[in-house]
Amino acid sequence: MPGKHFRGGVHPREEKKGTSHKPIEEAPLPKQVVIPLLQHIGAPGECLVQKGDSVRTGQPLSKPVKFVSVPVHASITGKVTAVEPRPHPLGASLLSVVIEGDGTEDRIETLKTSDDWQLLSVEEIRDRIRDAGIAGLGGASFPTHVKISPPPEKPIRVLILNGAECEPYLTADHRLMLEKADGILTGLRILMKVLNVRRAVIGIEKNKPDAISLMRSKTEKDRTIGVAPLHVKYPQGGEKQLIKAVTGLTVPSGGLPMDVGCLVQNVGTAFSIYEAVCFRKPLFERIVTVTGPGVVESKNLRVRIGTLFSDLIAFCGGYSDETVKVINGGPMMGIAQHTDGVPVLKGTSGILVLDEKSGRMKPESPCISCARCVDGCPMNLMPNRIAGLVEYGRWKDAVGIGLTDCIECGSCAYICPAKRNLVHYIKLGKALNTESMAADGGKK
């Protein structure tokens, strides 16, 4: 198995010891959930419920109106008390269904014993994945039924299962691989059937030797599935970096993994595919790591989608004395929250709570042209120049030197001795570019 490197990257402290040994616990059934209609890339679905309706766990709350869209489902049984904009962990407020639970667990019918997925057609499998509302659980949240429908001229030759989990602090994927390996592997085989792929590789960073040896032992008789131990380097789990590390192939600028015959799925997504296809179970719960020095006890939890961050932090013993920041995700790519009253989404892999020492931002100072950000950029960009152009309103020039190729991994900002807000400028530049393209009718 190749042990290739991607260019650039950084080595932040791993900080995983607080939860890597902790088995997944069931979080208590929340009394209330807030379920945004938009939790994926694409169009929100059309809302199917209104205030006063009774709903059962697993019942669809929306129906997709476009191809790039998935439904959301009730994650508890109870009554809809509001359909209104609520704070969303990715920013702003978005239309959400609020459900007050009645304390019972009346689920919609799912299969008690596994269907033989090998008897299902590719179309039936795709339909079950779409109807279950599956969108990438690794954080990107792209609708899975779309991702696994590449055009005929772009056949997939290698399917890569992403078990890298390179974000510091987070261990949800690690624990899932240890505790649900068989389900993940069935999900992987289902994907191989859909994509007509004869070769799959599970990429896992070498800091998870137990997961590597478990996956190896479970696949040793299957010549179509390999396990690739990966260098511990951030962002090893980025799609393009993972493809480079596993196959040696480079996804071209502006291109997609399918351009080099590859497709990447997260291990959590594979497990949800297994549950959706074999048991017709909708995606209404997922694994979340709640961790960091700002929370009393770190845990890996099975959590209902829509559970508020505040409820999970309370279940973990509450805040420590010096909590200053709550982040949706990890410290590198996560988003700091202005309130803990935001819900867990399908793409929420972690809630990181930082204290004064770990979470206080240092003041920005002028660039000293050291080029460390250039050396650390895994996309071969010049973050200092891109950010500088955006800062002075020249974001169109920034597009010309690769602004839109940035994967927002945060490596440049992490390594910058001047603590320049490089990713903030890059995100601003991308937003201005998108706005300008929309105003121009997408002609650029």
Ligand code: SF4
């Ligand atoms: S410019 Fe973008 S891709 Fe490069 S290091 Fe910074 S955030 Fe990552």
Ligand code: SF4
């Ligand atoms: S790492 Fe920071 S200080 Fe060094 S060149 Fe990049 S932006 Fe400037």
